[in-house]
Amino acid sequence: MTNICHKIMRKNLKYSVSSIIIMLSLVLGFMAYAEDDVTTTTNEVTNVEAQREVKIEAYKLKMSQELAQIKLRREEFQKELNIKREENKLRIEEIKSNFKENIKTIKDENKKIASEKIVATINEINARRTEQLAEKLNQIKNVLISINSRITKAENKILDVAALSTKQSAAQAAIDKANDAIAAQMGVSYSVTESLTDEAVLRTEMKNLRDKFQKDIKALNEVVKAAHAATVELATSIAKIPNVDEEEVEENDAANN
Numbered sequence: 001m002t003n004i005c006h007k008i009m010r011k012n013l014k015y016s017v018s019s020i021i022i023m024l025s026l027v028l029g030f031m032a033y034a035e036d037d038v039t040t041t042t043n044e045v046t047n048v049e050a051q052r053e054v055k056i057e058a059y060k061l062k063m064s065q066e067l068a069q070i071k072l073r074r075e076e077f078q079k080e081l082n083i084k085r086e087e088n089k090l091r092i093e094e095i096k097s098n099f100k101e102n103i104k105t106i107k108d109e110n111k112k113i114a115s116e117k118i119v120a121t122i123n124e125i126n127a128r129r130t131e132q133l134a135e136k137l138n139q140i141k142n143v144l145i146s147i148n149s150r151i152t153k154a155e156n157k158i159l160d161v162a163a164l165s166t167k168q169s170a171a172q173a174a175i176d177k178a179n180d181a182i183a184a185q186m187g188v189s190y191s192v193t194e195s196l197t198d199e200a201v202l203r204t205e206m207k208n209l210r211d212k213f214q215k216d217i218k219a220l221n222e223v224v225k226a227a228h229a230a231t232v233e234l235a236t237s238i239a240k241i242p243n244v245d246e247e248e249v250e251e252n253d254a255a256n257n
Helices: 001-103 109-156 161-187 199-239 251-255
Strands: none
Touching: 001 109, 001 161, 109 161, 109 199, 161 199
Protein backbone atom coordinates (compact mmCIF):
# COMPACT_ATOMS: atom_id res chain seq x y z
CA MET A 1 0.00 0.00 0.00
CA THR A 2 2.82 2.32 0.91
CA ASN A 3 4.57 1.60 -2.36
CA ILE A 4 1.43 2.39 -4.29
CA CYS A 5 1.08 5.77 -2.52
CA HIS A 6 4.69 6.61 -3.27
CA LYS A 7 4.21 5.81 -6.93
CA ILE A 8 1.11 8.00 -7.12
CA MET A 9 2.91 10.91 -5.40
CA ARG A 10 5.91 10.62 -7.74
CA LYS A 11 3.58 10.56 -10.71
CA ASN A 12 1.71 13.66 -9.49
CA LEU A 13 4.97 15.42 -8.76
CA LYS A 14 6.18 14.59 -12.26
CA TYR A 15 3.06 16.09 -13.75
CA SER A 16 3.37 19.19 -11.54
CA VAL A 17 6.96 19.79 -12.58
CA SER A 18 5.99 19.33 -16.22
CA SER A 19 3.15 21.83 -15.83
CA ILE A 20 5.43 24.35 -14.21
CA ILE A 21 7.97 23.97 -17.01
CA ILE A 22 5.26 24.45 -19.64
CA MET A 23 3.89 27.54 -17.87
CA LEU A 24 7.36 29.04 -17.50
CA SER A 25 8.01 28.43 -21.19
CA LEU A 26 4.76 30.19 -22.10
CA VAL A 27 5.50 33.14 -19.83
CA LEU A 28 9.06 33.50 -21.06
CA GLY A 29 7.90 33.17 -24.65
CA PHE A 30 5.28 35.88 -24.14
CA MET A 31 7.90 38.14 -22.57
CA ALA A 32 10.18 37.56 -25.54
CA TYR A 33 7.38 38.47 -27.96
CA ALA A 34 6.54 41.55 -25.90
CA GLU A 35 10.18 42.59 -25.94
CA ASP A 36 10.28 42.13 -29.71
CA ASP A 37 7.14 44.28 -30.06
CA VAL A 38 8.67 47.04 -27.93
CA THR A 39 11.88 46.92 -29.99
CA THR A 40 9.91 47.05 -33.23
CA THR A 41 7.79 49.98 -32.01
CA THR A 42 10.91 51.85 -30.87
CA ASN A 43 12.55 51.31 -34.26
CA GLU A 44 9.43 52.52 -36.07
CA VAL A 45 9.30 55.69 -33.96
CA THR A 46 13.01 56.29 -34.57
CA ASN A 47 12.52 55.85 -38.33
CA VAL A 48 9.56 58.29 -38.36
CA GLU A 49 11.58 60.87 -36.47
CA ALA A 50 14.58 60.38 -38.77
CA GLN A 51 12.43 60.75 -41.89
CA ARG A 52 10.83 63.86 -40.46
CA GLU A 53 14.23 65.40 -39.72
CA VAL A 54 15.38 64.67 -43.28
CA LYS A 55 12.25 66.32 -44.68
CA ILE A 56 12.71 69.38 -42.47
CA GLU A 57 16.38 69.78 -43.44
CA ALA A 58 15.54 69.41 -47.15
CA TYR A 59 12.80 72.02 -46.76
CA LYS A 60 15.16 74.44 -45.00
CA LEU A 61 17.83 73.97 -47.67
CA LYS A 62 15.41 74.53 -50.54
CA MET A 63 13.96 77.63 -48.88
CA SER A 64 17.39 79.12 -48.16
CA GLN A 65 18.45 78.58 -51.78
CA GLU A 66 15.26 80.16 -53.13
CA LEU A 67 15.51 83.12 -50.77
CA ALA A 68 19.16 83.63 -51.69
CA GLN A 69 18.30 83.74 -55.38
CA ILE A 70 15.40 86.13 -54.82
CA LYS A 71 17.52 88.36 -52.60
CA LEU A 72 20.29 88.47 -55.21
CA ARG A 73 17.78 89.33 -57.94
CA ARG A 74 16.27 92.11 -55.81
CA GLU A 75 19.68 93.54 -54.94
CA GLU A 76 20.68 93.63 -58.60
CA PHE A 77 17.40 95.32 -59.52
CA GLN A 78 17.75 97.87 -56.70
CA LYS A 79 21.31 98.59 -57.74
CA GLU A 80 20.14 99.21 -61.29
CA LEU A 81 17.37 101.52 -60.04
CA ASN A 82 19.85 103.53 -57.97
CA ILE A 83 22.07 103.97 -61.01
CA LYS A 84 19.09 105.03 -63.13
CA ARG A 85 17.99 107.46 -60.39
CA GLU A 86 21.34 109.23 -60.38
CA GLU A 87 21.45 109.26 -64.17
CA ASN A 88 17.96 110.78 -64.25
CA LYS A 89 18.99 113.66 -62.01
CA LEU A 90 21.78 114.56 -64.40
CA ARG A 91 19.59 113.92 -67.43
CA ILE A 92 16.80 116.20 -66.22
CA GLU A 93 19.23 119.08 -65.77
CA GLU A 94 20.64 118.40 -69.22
CA ILE A 95 17.13 118.27 -70.70
CA LYS A 96 16.27 121.63 -69.16
CA SER A 97 19.42 123.19 -70.53
CA ASN A 98 19.00 121.75 -74.05
CA PHE A 99 15.32 122.59 -74.25
CA LYS A 100 15.98 126.16 -73.19
CA GLU A 101 18.50 126.41 -75.98
CA ASN A 102 16.08 124.92 -78.52
CA ILE A 103 13.34 127.44 -77.81
CA LYS A 104 15.49 130.54 -77.39
CA THR A 105 14.16 132.02 -80.64
CA ILE A 106 10.56 131.94 -79.39
CA LYS A 107 9.60 135.55 -78.81
CA ASP A 108 6.90 135.11 -76.16
CA GLU A 109 8.79 134.79 -72.87
CA ASN A 110 5.74 133.54 -70.95
CA LYS A 111 5.28 130.66 -73.37
CA LYS A 112 8.97 129.85 -73.17
CA ILE A 113 8.85 129.73 -69.37
CA ALA A 114 5.62 127.68 -69.39
CA SER A 115 7.11 125.19 -71.87
CA GLU A 116 10.26 124.82 -69.77
CA LYS A 117 8.11 124.05 -66.72
CA ILE A 118 6.10 121.48 -68.67
CA VAL A 119 9.22 119.63 -69.78
CA ALA A 120 10.77 119.71 -66.31
CA THR A 121 7.54 118.62 -64.62
CA ILE A 122 6.95 115.72 -67.01
CA ASN A 123 10.46 114.35 -66.42
CA GLU A 124 10.25 114.79 -62.65
CA ILE A 125 6.84 113.10 -62.48
CA ASN A 126 8.14 110.28 -64.65
CA ALA A 127 11.04 109.66 -62.25
CA ARG A 128 8.80 109.87 -59.18
CA ARG A 129 6.00 107.73 -60.59
CA THR A 130 8.43 105.10 -61.86
CA GLU A 131 10.03 104.82 -58.43
CA GLN A 132 6.58 104.44 -56.84
CA LEU A 133 5.79 101.58 -59.18
CA ALA A 134 9.17 100.03 -58.41
CA GLU A 135 8.28 100.09 -54.70
CA LYS A 136 4.90 98.57 -55.48
CA LEU A 137 6.64 95.82 -57.41
CA ASN A 138 8.92 95.14 -54.43
CA GLN A 139 5.82 94.57 -52.30
CA ILE A 140 4.53 92.11 -54.89
CA LYS A 141 7.89 90.32 -54.81
CA ASN A 142 7.64 89.96 -51.03
CA VAL A 143 4.20 88.39 -51.41
CA LEU A 144 5.57 85.95 -53.99
CA ILE A 145 8.37 84.97 -51.60
CA SER A 146 5.75 84.12 -48.98
CA ILE A 147 3.69 82.13 -51.47
CA ASN A 148 6.74 80.21 -52.70
CA SER A 149 7.51 79.35 -49.08
CA ARG A 150 4.02 77.92 -48.63
CA ILE A 151 4.32 75.92 -51.86
CA THR A 152 7.62 74.46 -50.70
CA LYS A 153 6.00 73.62 -47.35
CA ALA A 154 3.16 71.89 -49.20
CA GLU A 155 5.64 69.88 -51.28
CA ASN A 156 7.44 68.92 -48.08
CA LYS A 157 4.15 67.60 -46.69
CA ILE A 158 3.60 65.65 -49.94
CA LEU A 159 0.52 67.67 -50.88
CA ASP A 160 -0.53 67.89 -54.52
CA VAL A 161 0.63 71.30 -55.75
CA ALA A 162 1.48 70.30 -59.34
CA ALA A 163 -1.37 72.46 -60.66
CA LEU A 164 0.34 75.56 -59.19
CA SER A 165 3.51 75.19 -61.24
CA THR A 166 2.16 77.05 -64.29
CA LYS A 167 0.71 79.88 -62.19
CA GLN A 168 3.89 80.13 -60.16
CA SER A 169 5.95 80.50 -63.35
CA ALA A 170 3.44 83.01 -64.74
CA ALA A 171 3.68 85.18 -61.62
CA GLN A 172 7.48 85.18 -61.73
CA ALA A 173 7.48 85.96 -65.47
CA ALA A 174 5.06 88.87 -64.93
CA ILE A 175 7.29 90.28 -62.18
CA ASP A 176 10.40 89.94 -64.38
CA LYS A 177 8.58 91.73 -67.20
CA ALA A 178 7.60 94.56 -64.84
CA ASN A 179 11.23 94.75 -63.66
CA ASP A 180 12.44 95.29 -67.20
CA ALA A 181 9.67 97.79 -67.98
CA ILE A 182 10.45 99.89 -64.91
CA ALA A 183 14.18 99.93 -65.66
CA ALA A 184 13.46 100.98 -69.25
CA GLN A 185 11.00 103.71 -68.23
CA MET A 186 13.49 105.21 -65.81
CA GLY A 187 15.80 105.78 -68.77
CA VAL A 188 13.19 107.61 -70.86
CA SER A 189 13.57 111.36 -71.43
CA TYR A 190 10.80 113.73 -72.50
CA SER A 191 11.95 116.76 -74.45
CA VAL A 192 12.17 118.41 -77.85
CA THR A 193 15.44 117.62 -79.58
CA GLU A 194 15.29 120.23 -82.33
CA SER A 195 15.10 124.01 -82.44
CA LEU A 196 11.63 125.54 -82.46
CA THR A 197 10.86 128.97 -83.84
CA ASP A 198 7.09 128.78 -84.22
CA GLU A 199 4.83 129.13 -81.20
CA ALA A 200 2.12 126.92 -82.75
CA VAL A 201 4.66 124.14 -83.29
CA LEU A 202 5.86 124.60 -79.70
CA ARG A 203 2.29 124.19 -78.43
CA THR A 204 1.86 121.01 -80.51
CA GLU A 205 5.15 119.59 -79.27
CA MET A 206 4.16 120.21 -75.65
CA LYS A 207 0.88 118.38 -76.21
CA ASN A 208 2.70 115.47 -77.85
CA LEU A 209 5.08 115.23 -74.89
CA ARG A 210 2.23 115.12 -72.39
CA ASP A 211 0.35 112.52 -74.43
CA LYS A 212 3.43 110.33 -74.83
CA PHE A 213 4.24 110.48 -71.13
CA GLN A 214 0.66 109.60 -70.12
CA LYS A 215 0.62 106.71 -72.57
CA ASP A 216 3.99 105.38 -71.36
CA ILE A 217 3.21 105.61 -67.66
CA LYS A 218 -0.21 104.04 -68.19
CA ALA A 219 1.40 101.12 -70.02
CA LEU A 220 3.93 100.71 -67.19
CA ASN A 221 1.14 100.79 -64.63
CA GLU A 222 -0.67 98.02 -66.53
CA VAL A 223 2.45 95.84 -66.53
CA VAL A 224 2.79 96.18 -62.75
CA LYS A 225 -0.94 95.51 -62.33
CA ALA A 226 -0.51 92.33 -64.39
CA ALA A 227 2.27 91.18 -62.04
CA HIS A 228 -0.02 91.90 -59.09
CA ALA A 229 -2.93 90.01 -60.68
CA ALA A 230 -0.79 86.97 -61.48
CA THR A 231 0.50 86.87 -57.89
CA VAL A 232 -3.02 87.22 -56.46
CA GLU A 233 -4.22 84.37 -58.68
CA LEU A 234 -1.41 82.16 -57.40
CA ALA A 235 -2.22 83.08 -53.79
CA THR A 236 -5.89 82.30 -54.34
CA SER A 237 -5.04 78.91 -55.82
CA ILE A 238 -2.79 77.81 -52.99
CA ALA A 239 -5.39 78.93 -50.45
CA LYS A 240 -7.73 76.30 -51.92
CA ILE A 241 -5.31 73.46 -51.10
CA PRO A 242 -6.21 71.99 -47.69
CA ASN A 243 -3.73 71.55 -44.85
CA VAL A 244 -1.01 73.75 -46.37
CA ASP A 245 -0.54 75.82 -43.23
CA GLU A 246 -1.42 73.16 -40.66
CA GLU A 247 1.34 71.84 -38.45
CA GLU A 248 2.17 68.15 -38.64
CA VAL A 249 0.48 67.40 -35.30
CA GLU A 250 -0.63 63.90 -36.19
CA GLU A 251 2.84 62.83 -37.25
CA ASN A 252 4.35 64.27 -34.09
CA ASP A 253 1.77 62.50 -31.93
CA ALA A 254 2.46 59.18 -33.70
CA ALA A 255 6.15 59.59 -33.01
CA ASN A 256 5.60 60.39 -29.35
CA ASN A 257 3.04 57.64 -28.61
